[in-house]
Amino acid sequence: MAEKRWTVQINRDGKHFTLRPFHIVIATSYLGRPLLPTLPERDQFIGEVFHGTDFKGPSQYVGKKVVVVGASQTAADICQDLALNGVGSVTMIQRSSTSVVTIDWVRTLLDILWPANKDPSIGDFRAAAMPLLLLKQIHVSMKEKRLAYHKEVHEGLMNAGFKLNEDPDGAGQGILLFQRGGGELTLLPHICLFFTCF
Amino acid sequence: MSLSFIMDPLISSQGLDVGSADLVIKGKIRVKNGVEPTHFTPSGIVFNDGSELDADAVIFATGYAPPLEIASDFFGEEIGKKITPIWGLNEEGELKRACTPSGHPGVNLFMTPFGLLFPNLFLLDLVGNRRFLTYEVLFKVIGTLLPTPSSYQSNTSFRVFRLKRGNWD
Numbered sequence: 438m439a440e441k442r443w444t445v446q447i448n449r450d451g452k453h454f455t456l457r458p459f460h461i462v463i464a465t466s467y468l469g470r471p472l473l474p475t476l477p478e479r480d481q482f483i484g485e486v487f488h489g490t491d492f493k494g495p496s497q498y499v500g501k502k503v504v505v506v507g508a509s510q511t512a513a514d515i516c517q518d519l520a521l522n523g524v525g526s527v528t529m530i531q532r533s534s535t536s537v538v539t540i541d542w543v544r545t546l547l548d549i550l551w552p553a554n555k556d557p558s559i560g561d562f563r564a565a566a567m568p569l570l571l572l573k574q575i576h577v578s579m580k581e582k583r584l585a586y587h588k589e590v591h592e593g594l595m596n597a598g599f600k601l602n603e604d605p606d607g608a609g610q611g612i613l614l615f616q617r618g619g620g621e622l623t624l625l626p627h628i629c630l631f632f633t634c635f
Numbered sequence: 636m637s638l639s640f641i642m643d644p645l646i647s648s649q650g651l652d653v654g655s656a657d658l659v660i661k662g663k664i665r666v667k668n669g670v671e672p673t674h675f676t677p678s679g680i681v682f683n684d685g686s687e688l689d690a691d692a693v694i695f696a697t698g699y700a701p702p703l704e705i706a707s708d709f710f711g712e713e714i715g716k717k718i719t720p721i722w723g724l725n726e727e728g729e730l731k732r733a734c735t736p737s738g739h740p741g742v743n744l745f746m747t748p749f750g751l752l753f754p755n756l757f758l759l760d761l762v763g764n765r766r767f768l769t770y771e772v773l774f775k776v777i778g779t780l781l782p783t784p785s786s787y788q789s790n791t792s793f794r795v796f797r798l799k800r801g802n803w804d
Contacts, residue, residue: 461709469700474672482675482693489696504680504688506672507696515694517655520663528665528688530672537656570728593660600668 474506489515495522502526508535508599534600536609542586576608583609714739 445456471488479486489511495518503519505512508531519527551560576583580603584591591601603609658664670682672693679689707715719738 469704472697472700473695474697476672476680477674479675481677482679483677484679484690485692486675487692487694489694492694498692501691502689503692503694504690505694505696507698508666509696509698511698512696513655515696516664517658520655520658526665527663528667528690529659530670530682531666531668532671533669539656540654568728569724573728590656590660594656597659597662598666598668599659 492518495519495524499523500525502528504528504530506530506532508532531600534602534604536602536604537587537591537594537599538583538609539587539590542583573606573608577606580607580609710739 442457442459443461445458445461447454447456471490473486473488489505489507492515498519499522501524503524503526505516505519505527508529512529516527516529550563551557584603594601655664659666667682667686667688670684670686672680673683674681675693676687679687680693681687701720703715703718703720706718709715710718717739
């Protein structure tokens with residue numbers, strides 16, 4: 438019976454050699470390659486076009502106009518970085534809708550699991566042992582409370598033309614993270630000042 | 636999720652911290668909703684409602700391909716298509732395929748996003764990670780059947796709990 442081994446050809450700086458392992462572990466992160474849509478007439482456009490992964494900071498766009506396509510965490514972070522650092526015009530293109538919570542809300546939930554004065558390993562265990570469907574039900578049951586907490590920030594965003602959702606099934610960002618690995622937008626808290634101690 | 640805390644020096648001097656929602660609400664970040672970009676012009680980008688925006692740069696924050704694309708690159712289509720999708724919730728409501736069999740013998744997939752939060756990934760520390768992975772490989776090598784995802788989960792919960800007390804095995 439043939440031995441069940443892989444044959445792996447390695448090219449390390451032009452040196453070729455062969456490995457014969459029993460197992461191969463793919464540990465290349467949970468993100469695949471960046472998705473950069475190819476749009477017609479890209480060559481005509483004299484400006485820059487790149488994926489958020491290649492964003493190197495706002496300094497070279499000071500006083501310029503930047504369009505960011507997308508409306509989740511990466512888009513929010515890049516737009517914020519641009520808007521706070523003198524970029525003349527920042528426009529976020531939101532194609533559908535986004536689930537939005539403030540960072541204070543997330544912090545409140547995390548503080549329940551990992552209280553400041555308790556051994557973090559207990560929180561680790563509790564979080565890790567929680568079945569995700571049950572977690573989803575908990576998030577669904579918190580929907581009214583979550584919406585009330587975010588009333589002002591959500592209304593402000595809607596008035597600015599930003600579209601919101603509480604997908605999936607009213608569970609919101611906390612579950613979207615697991616279900617899609619994205620779509621969440623965790624925002625920083627200025628607008629929720631009265632919930633914080635600043 | 637981003638738990639970083641960005642302070643605008645100017646505004647923070649007034650004791651306020653600033654978030655992207657606030658910038659959207661104040662109009663510092665403009666939002667254009669419900670459109671898809673269709674093509675470029677020399678000076679900007681055009682959308683499917685016919686509108687156009689001038690731009691010096693267009694940044695696509697449009698996400699990433701599924702992580703397992705790389706499996707087909709490495710192993711070819713035939714094996715690549717056997718390796719079941721990772722991420723998202725399965726019929727048991729657990730994360731698909733994190734630290735469970737890959738769908739093809741001899742291929743182990745290991746991913747650690749937000750590691751602490753996951754039942755299936757189960758990574759309490761680096762030592763724990765490596766040991767967990769090593770044990771999964773060992774199970775396969777000695778031919779032990781892997782349990783179903785849910786029992787696997789409770790087993791690993793228990794294991795990690797013990798591991799934290801230095802009592803692995």
